[in-house]
Amino acid sequence: MIPIEAVLARLSGLDAPMLESWIAREWVRPARQAGHLVFDEIDVARCRLILELRDELEVNDAAIPVVLQLLDQLHLTRRQLRRVAEALVEIR
Structure with a gap:
């Protein structure tokens, strides 16, 4: 899990207000851990x-x-489609 500070450090041009706006619009859906936002890759x-x-x-x-x-x-x-293809392989 990646803290918000690390996300901001990784992405040039992204600041906290912009990211918070994206979260509010549900463009990005981070998890919460111990009351803090955490991000996956x-x-x-x-x-x-x-x-x-x-x-x-x-x-x-x-x-x-x-x-x-x-x-x-x-x-x-x-x-x-991947699941369907896997199921077809199993049937054969």
Whole structure:
């Protein structure tokens, strides 16, 4: 688990108010441990993605949740397809 300070140190261009805003909008969903926010590597990667969407691809804040939702759906579909493929291998 990664504390918020380490996330901010890892990601250039990300500050505490911005990250708190993303958490409030549920773009990033860290866990709580002993009353403190803690992040997984996947949360850090998601923050990096949001920064890239905003800064490099110039996606505005209104479109970011749409992009994130589509990516989440894509990853879910890939996991489901992987499970189906594994089940088919077991049947043979």
